[in-house]
Amino acid sequence: MKRNQKEGLKSKFIEVLDLPKDVVLDLPRVTVTGKIGVFIENHKGIIEYASEKVCINTSIGILVIRGEGLFIKYVLADEIFVEGKVKAVEFEE
Amino acid sequence: MLVIKLWNCLRGYVIIKIVGQYGERLINQAAFHGIYLWDIKRHEENILLAKVSVRGFFRLRSLARKTRCRIYVLQKRGLYFSLNRLKRRKVLSLGIIFFVAAIYMLSSIVWSVEVNTQNETLKNSVIRDLERWGLKPGIFKYKLDKKYFLDKILLNYKNVSWAEIEIRGSRVIVELVEREMPPEVEEDTPCNIVASKDGIVEEVLLLRGEAVVKPGDTVSKGDMLISGSVSLAGGDGEEEKLLVRAKGIVKARVWYKESVEVPLVESVKSYTGRVKKAYKFRVGNREIYLQLGDVNFSNYVEEDLKVRYIIPPAFGNVTFNPVLYREVKEEKRFLGVEGASQEASQRLAEKLKDFPGDVQIVQKKMEFTLNPEKQVVVGTLTVEVIEDIGIEKEIE
Numbered sequence: 250m251k252r253n254q255k256e257g258l259k260s261k262f263i264e265v266l267d268l269p270k271d272v273v274l275d276l277p278r279v280t281v282t283g284k285i286g287v288f289i290e291n292h293k294g295i296i297e298y299a300s301e302k303v304c305i306n307t308s309i310g311i312l313v314i315r316g317e318g319l320f321i322k323y324v325l326a327d328e329i330f331v332e333g334k335v336k337a338v339e340f341e342e
Numbered sequence: 343m344l345v346i347k348l349w350n351c352l353r354g355y356v357i358i359k360i361v362g363q364y365g366e367r368l369i370n371q372a373a374f375h376g377i378y379l380w381d382i383k384r385h386e387e388n389i390l391l392a393k394v395s396v397r398g399f400f401r402l403r404s405l406a407r408k409t410r411c412r413i414y415v416l417q418k419r420g421l422y423f424s425l426n427r428l429k430r431r432k433v434l435s436l437g438i439i440f441f442v443a444a445i446y447m448l449s450s451i452v453w454s455v456e457v458n459t460q461n462e463t464l465k466n467s468v469i470r471d472l473e474r475w476g477l478k479p480g481i482f483k484y485k486l487d488k489k490y491f492l493d494k495i496l497l498n499y500k501n502v503s504w505a506e507i508e509i510r511g512s513r514v515i516v517e518l519v520e521r522e523m524p525p526e527v528e529e530d531t532p533c534n535i536v537a538s539k540d541g542i543v544e545e546v547l548l549l550r551g552e553a554v555v556k557p558g559d560t561v562s563k564g565d566m567l568i569s570g571s572v573s574l575a576g577g578d579g580e581e582e583k584l585l586v587r588a589k590g591i592v593k594a595r596v597w598y599k600e601s602v603e604v605p606l607v608e609s610v611k612s613y614t615g616r617v618k619k620a621y622k623f624r625v626g627n628r629e630i631y632l633q634l635g636d637v638n639f640s641n642y643v644e645e646d647l648k649v650r651y652i653i654p655p656a657f658g659n660v661t662f663n664p665v666l667y668r669e670v671k672e673e674k675r676f677l678g679v680e681g682a683s684q685e686a687s688q689r690l691a692e693k694l695k696d697f698p699g700d701v702q703i704v705q706k707k708m709e710f711t712l713n714p715e716k717q718v719v720v721g722t723l724t725v726e727v728i729e730d731i732g733i734e735k736e737i738e
Contacts, residue, residue: 294370300384321382324373 277307281338286322287314289329295321303331304341311341346378354422355395358402362411365390371405372398396422452483452514453654459518464502468495468518479654483509491516532585535568535732537561541594544728551588567592567732585737592732595704598697601722602689603713604682608675611641616669622646624661631665639669679719683710686721693723701729 263273271278271291280288293306298321303314319333360368365388372379377398383391394402399415406413428435455477457465472478477491488507495505495518503521507514535551543559551568555561570588620633649663677685687708694706705726713720 294373295366298366298369298382298384298390320384321369321380323378323380324369324382325378326373326376329373 275308277309277312279312279338281335284335285332287331287335287338289331291327292329295324295329300333305329307340309340313337313339313341315339350393350395350420352421353395353397354418354420355393356399356415357391357393357417357419358399359385359414359416360390360392360406360411361388361414362406362409363388364409365411368402368406368409368411371409372402375401375405377401377405391416396420449512450482450484451479451512452477452481452486452509453479453512454651455479455514455516457516457518459520461520464499464518464520468499468502468516471495471498472516477514483512483514486514531587532570532737533587533734534566534570534737535588535590535592536735537563537565537567537592537594537731538733539563539594539596539731541596541731543567543592543594545591545593547591547593549589549591550586551590553590555592561594561731570737588734590732591730593728594731595726595728596731598725598727599722600690600693600725601720602686602693603716603718603720604677604686604689606677606679606682606717606719608677608682608685610673610675611670612673614669614671618642618667620665620667622663622665624659624663626659637667639667641670641672642667643670679712682719683721686710686719690721690723694725697725697727698729701727703727 260270260274263270270276275291277292278290280290282288289305289307289312291307292312293308295303296306296311297304300319301315301317303319303321305312305314314331314335315337317334317336319331319335322330322332362368369379369382369390369392372394377394379392379394379398381391381393385391399413403413455469455472457468457472459465459468472491472495475491475494477486486507486509491507492505495502495516501521501523502518504517504519506517508517509515540562541560543555543557543561545557546553546555546567548568551570552572554566554569561567568588568590571583571585574582574584616639618633618635618637618639620631620637623630623632645666645668647664647666649661652660652662687710690708697703703725707724709722709724711720711722712718
């Protein structure tokens with residue numbers, strides 16, 4: 250309850266000051282390039298990797314990318330670039 | 343990203359196989375520790391393929407132990423490994439070094455000397471002299487002292503007003519500009535004025551010397567018009583001669599005759615615009631033609647384009663040049679007597695234009711006659727002009 254209150258206050262504060270939310274709230278930034286690639290910034294690690302399904306941990310839950318022939322173009326401490334035929338990008342709570 | 347890729351190609355990278363149930367964990371750990379992994383692919387159930395830099399690979403090994411994965415190197419790639427491989431192949435690397443050195447050596451040698459000027463004799467003598475002074479095919483171009491050779495040329499050839507040496511690749515190009523030399527005869531050399539053509543003297547304008555001819559005289563080529571030796575009437579009857587440079591204008595009536603022949607049936611050759619290209623190699627006296635297909639023109643003219651020497655002319659006569667075959671169409675035109683005479687008069691009129699502008703044309707006459715034997719019309723042009731016929735000639 251208290252935590253929720255705190256979060257709400259924070260997001261209001263950000264709204265008033267018009268700050269970029271992804272930076273302040275530590276949210277992941279997901280960029281989908283057509284059907285051929287997904288670029289994730291601010292991730293928390295790879296949970297599962299297969300050529301049909303890639304699960305990536307983020308601060309707000311698990312990001313699941315489904316597709317065919319997926320492969321990880323590169324991994325850095327806070328960036329992942331997944332390439333392949335992307336079919337779905339969804340968040341699992 | 344391109345920069346990183348290039349860097350990795352230079353430093354070398356390895357393709358690794360990660361075997362283990364928690365391959366993802368190893369990837370996470372690697373990312374967390376700042377090891378750059380790329381092109382990660384799932385190969386089989388428990389096997390991941392990835393690329394990692396050489397330095398990253400060694401750090402990855404300790405991480406793999408923690409995450410209970412095994413790493414195998416599949417391939418080594420990049421310049422670093424290629425060089426390593428080359429180290430073992432000594433003869434190959436020696437060959438590469440030798441090749442580069444040979445190219446460098448050969449390109450630093452002057453292979454040909456060209457002289458660009460209009461005058462052929464000047465060109466040949468300059469080439470010969472440059473060879474004598476040391477500028478010839480085979481010398482190193484870095485040792486070439488341009489100023490030395492330019493000074494030599496300008497000092498030895500008085501009729502060269504400007505010279506430039508340019509090194510273009512392995513060719514040395516000498517550009518020369520020739521100077522119009524003033525006439526050889528000096529102002530104080532005694533001279534006669536003689537006739538350069540046959541004619542009838544019309545007018546004598548004497549400036550210096552003694553006139554030998556008077557208006558109305560007929561002179562032939564080589565006759566003296568104005569004498570350079572002036573006789574001084576001495577007091578005691580003795581004649582004294584003074585040699586001077588004769589000067590004057592002697593105008594004379596001169597006849598010129600020009601004739602042209604125009605055939606009654608004229609064949610006109612014209613290019614159709616269709617061309618075919620071939621290449622000609624010449625080794626010594628043998629010629630080899632290289633071409634695609636046959637030349638299927640009934641009439642054609644062969645034209646040699648620019649000749650290139652494959653090896654310098656000093657070492658042998660091996661040349662190469664493109665050859666152009668131009669198709670030629672031959673048309674017969676029936677002019678008839680009337681048409682042929684018209685053509686002839688046109689050609690004669692053109693010749694009339696070639697006369698120098700300073701002559702005065704007194705009379706001109708055109709005649710046309712038919713020569714039935716040769717089937718031609720002969721046009722004859724007779725021009726009567728008045729011009730200065732005097733030229734200077736030194737007194738021996």
